Amino acid sequence: MGCAMYRAVTRNIQITVEPYYLAEESTPEDDQFFWAYTVSIENLGRETVQLMSRHWHIIDANGNSQQMDGSGVVGEEPVIEPGDSFQYTSGCPLNTTSGIMTGNYRMQTLSGETFAVKIPAFSLDLPDMVKTVH
Structure with missing residues (x-):
């Protein structure tokens, strides 16, 4: 697919995002473009987080x-132990042929401390083979 991978690490929590365009879900003639993205959350540290x-x-x-x-x-509040990871796929519709997503996750340690983990900014772009005609 030749997808780009985006990665960011905050406090030993590594977030990797891989976005891809879903042509079969999209209707360019109605300006509806749909992407999916797979996020992998890896705990490289020593503390369990949720x-x-x-x-x-x-x-x-x-x-x-x-x-x-x-x-x-995706309806879960996963607990991620040291050395473990959690992966999920979600989607994002746009009315334009490209966009940018960024954000963060709020994590909590077993002792109740919370901290924000950066989600790397990633771009949603149409693959070269998909050109929209107007």
Whole structure:
């Protein structure tokens, strides 16, 4: 697929994102473009953490931006032990042919301390083979 991988590490928690365009879900003639992204959350540290919430910031090609907040990811609040990882796939619709997503996860340690883990900014772009015709 030749997908780009985006990576960021905060406090020994490594976030890797791999976005890809879903042509079969998209209807360019209606300005509906759909991407999926697979996120891998790896605990490289020594403390067990739990993912409590997420915050996304999405900007489309027209500069329209939207913020999205929610608890957990894909309906879970995964506990990630040292050396373990959690992976999930989600999706994002846009009305433009490209966009940028960034954000953070809020983690909590067993002792109750919370901290934010940066999600690397990643771009949603149409693959070269998909050209929209107007």
